[in-house]
Amino acid sequence: MAALKEKRNCGQRCEDFGRFVWNSDEGKLLGRTPEKWVYISLYYVAFYVVMTSLFCLAIWTLMYTLDPYAPDYQDRLKSPGVMVWPDTYGEEIVEISYNTSDKSSWMKMTNILNEFLEPYNDTKQLECNKHNCTRGKYFIQDTFSAPNHTKWACPFTQSMLGACSGHEDPTFGYNCTMPCVIIKMNRIISFLPSNNTEHPAYVNCTVLEGQHNVDKIEYFPEGGSMDLSYFPYYGRLAQPTYINPLVAVRFSLVNGKKAKIQCRVVSKIISYENYHDPYEGKVIFQLEAVK
Template sequence: MATLKEKRTCGQRCEDFGRFVWNSDTGAMFGRTPEKWGILYYVAFYVIMTGLFCLFIQSVTISGMVSANLCVLCVCVCVCVCGVMVWPPTYIEEDVILSYNLSDKTSQRKMSNCLSNFLKPYNDTSQQSNHNCTRGEYFKQEKFEAPHHTKYSCRFTQSMLGRCSGLDDPTFGYNGTTPCVIIKMNRIINFLPNNGTGMAPHLNCTILSGHENIDMMEYFPTNGTFDLSYFPYYGKLAQPTYVNPLVAVKFHLVKEREAKIQCRVVAHNIAYQDSYEPYQGKVVFLLKALK
């Protein structure tokens, strides 16, 4: 014979709910003791932190392997922000100063050794595995057809820097008054200079002060061009053997042998006039040959 369940009053229900919220006998709150709440909190905390870490690793990995626009978007909105670097690097406060002594072999050797070490990835042996690309054309790759599921990288050899390659003159002109300076553009994923119009960017150096102290400037490669075949760049994992295209400038110093120079990469989508980023798209340095 079925028994009838006693119907609980409103007061009893309120009492049960109050005991659920706080049970003075067990010290439980909402059915759990403080110890269990603490364990639950730390479990949730570490689950969330692990999830965020996994998302971070995924974003870093993907941006290097595929044509992810994450890196482009952080540096490029309507006008691309390209960084420019100069070698040998010598920084005093915010200025770049390239200074050497004509009567000090150690000073000259320091500058030439810096350039020699910088150009090691560009020697013929290191570049042998890279692709011999068609000059003057973008090297666009839709698929990962290179070994180890990567994309091909175009060959840039040290000899392309001509009289600033260090092959014929290992001093790079620092044993006299014709020093070489090498300019490198920073890498930007999927960046096409001049918005993909087929015009190659080029380096343009101007003398800000000390015009009378520079007789001539020579660019290597010819016209200071960053060839289109090195664009676009697909990321470090997609192109592990990629090397930045370079332009070298040989300065012929005369008289006081000191000048302040600005070099910038010329392209429609590379900004160089920004009050908030004064060194965006260009580099300014002081070149001095002491005696």
């Protein structure tokens, strides 16, 4: 029978560990001579230098092949989303509900619209964007002719929203039963909303529920059209001063003063029946004025 291994006490173990850290007889530090430590250190330094260089080269190659002005893959965005302001969301859809007798209630809606329209200030827009855009024609730009290697954008001013601009009526109709909502189509780079350059896309609103509660629907600009001169959009880097064209819709509420409304951007190439994306090409919201 093999002899049992001698049990070592704590002092002997500490002595063994100290000898491992520095063995004066063989001149070894942590099991290796200083010469071997130099060799292995140089090996790992060279290894990580090469790996870091390869990683940096891969990143540089990737960035060199990317276009900074447009994403490579846009296949998921076939039709733009549509949003409505005031953007007061309920459990399922936007619920624009206010009390004409409660100033704080309708002022909430007014403040949301005023904040949203700040970038559309007439003076600001005419200062930073191109003035001589051709209405009814796509603004195609093949070169970066604007300052700082950018492209021009056509101005869309708040006053173009007419009676819903907040200039004539600072309350946007929320102190009575003629509220204004603003429809915005989201941006897609290089997207052209219409195949026919003579007929721009336009907003059309229909009452899904409570038809007898809506007496009249008005659009600003006239006809609810989104002029072709605001398209295509070339991206935030290429067009830093670009803002979306808007359509304001004013509803005259009567009787029960409550309705469920769908507003969609009408164009043959903009779909709106996608079950999985309820905001593609359209937006549905509840509009209610209580007293």
